[in-house]
Amino acid sequence: MLIKRLFETRPGDTGLPGPQRRLAMLVLILGTLMAVLDGGIVNIALPTLARELDVSESRAVWITNIYQLVSASTLLAFAALSRLVGRHRLYIGGLGVFTLASLACALSRSFEWLVVSRMVQGIGAAAMLSIGPSMYRVIFPPRLLGSAIGLGALVVAFGIAFGPSLGGAILYLASWPWLFAINVPIGIAALALALRALPRETPEAGRFDWPGALLSMVMVSGFVFALDRLGRDHASSAALLPLAASLGCLVLFVWRQRRAMSPLVPLVIFREPRFSVAAVISMLAFIAQGAAFVGLPILFQSVMGLSPIAAAVLFTPWPLALMLTGPFAGRLADRFNPTLISSLGLAIFLLGMLTLAMLGEAALPGDIAWRVALCGVGYGIFQAPNNREMIGSVALEYSANASGVLASVRTFGQALGTAMVGMMLALPFGSLSLALWLGCGFVVVALVLSLWRVPLARRSRAA
Known part of the structure; x- marks a missing residue:
């Protein structure tokens, strides 16, 4: 149907x-x-x-x-x-x-x-x-x-x-x-x-922002490379140079976008609170998901001693639950306030992450599977409505730029989540459980922001 x-x-x-x-x-x-x-x-x-x-x-x-x-x-x-x-x-x-x-x-x-x-x-x-x-x-x-x-x-x-x-x-x-x-x-x-x-489509008139493009490439690639190095060795000095280059290019990139005739990313789209908040929420949720996607297979195999096949089977309920709930959540977002639906999804996702963080090393497969499935249900309910709010809140002529930002925050979030797991494993006091607890913290912040924006979306729909 x-x-x-x-x-x-x-x-x-x-x-x-x-x-x-x-x-x-x-x-x-x-x-x-x-x-x-x-x-x-x-x-x-x-x-x-x-x-x-x-x-x-x-x-x-x-x-x-x-x-x-x-x-x-x-x-x-x-x-x-x-x-x-x-x-x-x-x-x-x-x-x-x-x-x-x-x-x-x-x-x-x-x-x-x-x-x-x-x-x-x-x-x-x-x-x-x-x-x-x-x-x-x-x-x-x-x-x-x-x-x-x-x-x-x-x-x-x-x-x-x-x-x-x-x-x-x-x-x-x-x-x-x-x-x-x-x-x-x-x-x-x-x-x-x-x-x-x-x-x-008829192409728009304008010039391509080559300086902005080069700055964005160095900014993103330097940041991702630095995260990769930090994830492998939290004390690695090899991460300092690309991180510094990335931060420097970020400052220059914003300066360039404010002055360019045809900016790579029109900063006007960030003046729309619904778009900006949805982008931040998406990144926070992807950080938590990235941490879980990397941390859970390690937890299942290295800590619980399960085989790779058994670990893959235990992880399967997450994508299966997401596949079942995602399309229906998207349909509900067409009829009701998408921020309410995505907030509900974040609350369920948070509950699933909390139960995983409290998981014992001797947990039975059935006890693991329902927690993993709960995360998938929550993320499936959250993602499509939040993406709709993000893409649908900007003017049509800026939808391609909004799409690029959406893909970028997904990449950043996953990279940050992966690096967070690596750093937690490298720290003397770190652990996979701590990485999952930190993931829960990111979801809490995302949920608070999502609830805060509900009136914004309600007023926009009424208008």
Whole structure:
């Protein structure tokens, strides 16, 4: 019923007609799923890649890191570029680059060539992810925006959660190049559909903010690199230089955006309290989720002594619960105040995180599973309404920029959560339990902010 409702056309609907809407949504799902899956599908294959490419495992990690680093550092730039070239052109270009780079990855026979190919693949992924959510506003009418964004959030959650499992299945059935080759036929099919179904837009007049783009790239990549180093060694001095460069570029970036004729990120969007608060809440929630996604597998295997397969099974209730609740939460956000629904989700998510933080080392599988599922239910109820509030609260001409900010705060949040777990494990007094308690603290702050904004959204809906 939910999927059918997304493609029904009513009198007065804006966006695309039902049949074309279905094809355009399929393009977005395929592109987003490939881009998100490739962020984690390689992780399980790193020992195999290190052995077959004759490099150390510490070097092999860069096969994953370079993809994430390039994607994170170019999201804002691509979101701004989409306004000058048209979102459909940028998405099709990103999909084409990603597909060709996937083929190059599959044909790689050296570590260096694979890393370069992954870098190009990350560029294509960023072009798609930076504007994917904003395209829902030109594909769907406002009455269906929350449901569409909920389905998009479901695709992202599925890709994040099931990437390692899919990678393991491919390695079991075939050799490592198929981790990348599987994208080629899917990418070609998605390109054919995109050329037919994506809505055309007239590019805006203006100039691309190259100084702002370079500053944002150094700002984001330096910050992510510093977090990676801190997560590996909390006392590492190697993190100081990129962290300082990142903070310096942040100051220069804000200065540049205030004075540029065509800024990379129009700061006017942050004057809308609903957008700014939703962005902060999203980052706080992703920090907690990132900490749980990294900390729980370690807890299950290193502390409880479970096998990798058993740990994966225990973690499965989270994405399954999210997949069940996310689309329905998005539908409710179209009918009711989305801030109330997302606040309810945060409260449930907080309850789940608290129960996980209090988990004993001798807990039974059933006792673990319901706590993990509770987190998935809460996050599923929270994410789609919050994304709808964020994307829907800015003017349509700024929706691509809002989409880039949404993708960026997700990346920042996950990186911060991962680094937090690493630092807690490296500190003499640290522990996984402490990392989960800190995650709970971030959710508390997010919940307080979410409740505070409820009157803002109520007044906006009334107007």
